[in-house]
Amino acid sequence: MSIEVKNLVKTFGSKRVIDDVSFKVEDGETLAVVGFSGSGKSTILKLICGLLTPDSGEIITSEGDIAMVFQYSALFDSLNVADNIAFALHERKEFRNKYTEKEIRNIVAEKLELVGLKGIERKFPSELSGGMQKRVSFARAIVTEPNSILYDEPTAGLDPISSTLIENYIVRLKEETHAASVVVTHQMSTITRTANKVLMLYDGKAVFEGTPEEMLRQDNEYTKQFVTASLEGPMHMLAEREEL
Numbered sequence: 048m049s050i051e052v053k054n055l056v057k058t059f060g061s062k063r064v065i066d067d068v069s070f071k072v073e074d075g076e077t078l079a080v081v082g083f084s085g086s087g088k089s090t091i092l093k094l095i096c097g098l099l100t101p102d103s104g105e106i107i108t109s110e111g112d113i114a115m116v117f118q119y120s121a122l123f124d125s126l127n128v129a130d131n132i133a134f135a136l137h138e139r140k141e142f143r144n145k146y147t148e149k150e151i152r153n154i155v156a157e158k159l160e161l162v163g164l165k166g167i168e169r170k171f172p173s174e175l176s177g178g179m180q181k182r183v184s185f186a187r188a189i190v191t192e193p194n195s196i197l198y199d200e201p202t203a204g205l206d207p208i209s210s211t212l213i214e215n216y217i218v219r220l221k222e223e224t225h226a227a228s229v230v231v232t233h234q235m236s237t238i239t240r241t242a243n244k245v246l247m248l249y250d251g252k253a254v255f256e257g258t259p260e261e262m263l264r265q266d267n268e269y270t271k272q273f274v275t276a277s278l279e280g281p282m283h284m285l286a287e288r289e290e291l
Contacts, residue, residue: 049074049195049227055104057090064090066251077221077228079242083284086248088231092197111194118200120184122172129155129168132187158186161223162216178209185216189224198230202237214240249282
């Protein structure tokens with residue numbers, strides 16, 4: 048079991064952002080975490096990778112690295128592509144003396160080729176399109192050979208064609224690394240193209256868990272509202288709830 052979350056609770060002040068959420072993600076499986084803005088999706092990722100500490104509950108992960116792909120790539124503007132990708136190998140103590148510089152260059156080239164960007168090591172992020180920057184962030188995420196990969200809105204800000212390309216690479220990286228993957232997304236194509244399972248959150252609670260096919264059946268009042276993008280239903284946006 049690569050990721051198992053049991054009865055997770057996280058509060059900020061008086062607001063319970065994650066409220067008794069549990070799920071499992073097996074090796075080689077992708078879970079899409081979906082829901083309206085403010086439902087707690089990104090908080091789940093931060094709890095899994097240790098950026099936040101839960102108030103209660105348990106997070107069990109397999110031994111090995113957990114990689115995080117941030118929403119807007121989060122590349123270092125002052126570093127070229129090769130140095131961005133190799134950053135963890137140079138800076139983290141467990142990798143610092145593990146590889147020679149030649150080996151690091153070969154690893155960087157291998158990861159770039161895996162995401163379809165062979166030969167751009169010397170370019171800087173400002174010279175790349177948004178989709179290319181996203182793929183560089185994928186290469187950086189897998190440079191440590193992680194057991195788990197977390198994606199925060201991987202297609203945010205991308206045009207439909209670039210989004211499809213990114214979705215293809217999420218699937219490819221899952222197949223290549225056999226990692227357990229968690230994808231936070233609003234986008235239906237990302238859910239249907241990349242995910243084996245879907246977890247829907249509303250107001251910090253899990254209101255649906257099942258396959259993308261089960262979600263599309265709209266048997267659940269929450270999934271029906273989400274799939275049809277309806278204003279009518281049990282879920283209300285944060286601003287709308289404040290007005291009620």
